[in-house]
Amino acid sequence: xxxxxxxxxxxxxxxxxxxxxxxxxxxxxxxxxxxxxxxxxxxxxxxxxxxxxxxxxxxxxxxxxxxxxxxxxxxxxxxxxxxxxxxxxxxxxxxxxxxxxxxxxxxxx
Amino acid sequence: xxxxxxxxxxxxxxxxxxxxxxxxxxxxxxxxxxxxxxxxxxxxxxxxxxxxxxxxxxxxxxxxxxxxxxxxxxxxxxxxxxxxxxxxxxxxxxxxxxxxxxxxxxxxxxxxx
Numbered sequence: 247x248x249x250x251x252x253x254x255x256x257x258x259x260x261x262x263x264x265x266x267x268x269x270x271x272x273x274x275x276x277x278x279x280x281x282x283x284x285x286x287x288x289x290x291x292x293x294x295x296x297x298x299x300x301x302x303x304x305x306x307x308x309x310x311x312x313x314x315x316x317x318x319x320x321x322x323x324x325x326x327x328x329x330x331x332x333x334x335x336x337x338x339x340x341x342x343x344x345x346x347x348x349x350x351x352x353x354x355x
Numbered sequence: 356x357x358x359x360x361x362x363x364x365x366x367x368x369x370x371x372x373x374x375x376x377x378x379x380x381x382x383x384x385x386x387x388x389x390x391x392x393x394x395x396x397x398x399x400x401x402x403x404x405x406x407x408x409x410x411x412x413x414x415x416x417x418x419x420x421x422x423x424x425x426x427x428x429x430x431x432x433x434x435x436x437x438x439x440x441x442x443x444x445x446x447x448x449x450x451x452x453x454x455x456x457x458x459x460x461x462x463x464x465x466x467x468x
Contacts, residue, residue, distance in 0.1 A: 288445055288459030291457065343400065
């Protein structure tokens with residue numbers, strides 16, 4: 247399988263704290279994307295980082311990419327209860343997307 | 356939402372029966388995808404399409420077929436449903452640009468008894 251893996255599988259933090267989740271993948275990629283999924287809903291795109299980029303910011307989100315280690319991290323700063331969701335990384339190498347197994351984030355008010 | 360609908364949203368069927376799931380988009384996107392989501396596996400690609408009548412297999416295509424006769428519709432068919440195909444199925448679309456993200460439909464929960 248070319249699927250990525252997120253770590254940790256589950257994360258529980260207090261509101262206001264930062265949340266960090268990691269993604270490892272197996273093959274060379276064109277880009278890596280992060281998605282959020284609220285319970286019972288479809289996935290929503292959060293941020294995309296290209297293979298020639300090392301870091302990218304969008305609002306409270308910070309993504310890093312280390313292609314030599316085939317890994318990425320997503321940092322959510324100043325978390326809110328509304329950030330409670332599952333987060334998935336997805337790698338795009340050949341037009342097909344390969345999703346990781348996800349990190350379930352719970353933000354406690 | 357990016358103009359993607361899936362039908363039906365829920366379906367219960369029996370082993371051995373044929374099932375067709377429909378994905379409809381209003382955005383005229385070239386690429387369409389079918390995924391299944393199962394606990395512990397994340398999303399896995401079943402089939403995808405890169406144009407009308409142009410489709411290809413994904414990671415878990417066995418037992419599934421697809422058709423795309425119009426840009427806006429992408430059908431997923433389970434010729435003879437099995438209990439292992441009980442899952443949540445998501446359709447997604449993507450634009451033509453190399454770095455476009457995917458937009459997902461609301462999902463179809465399929466139960467095969």
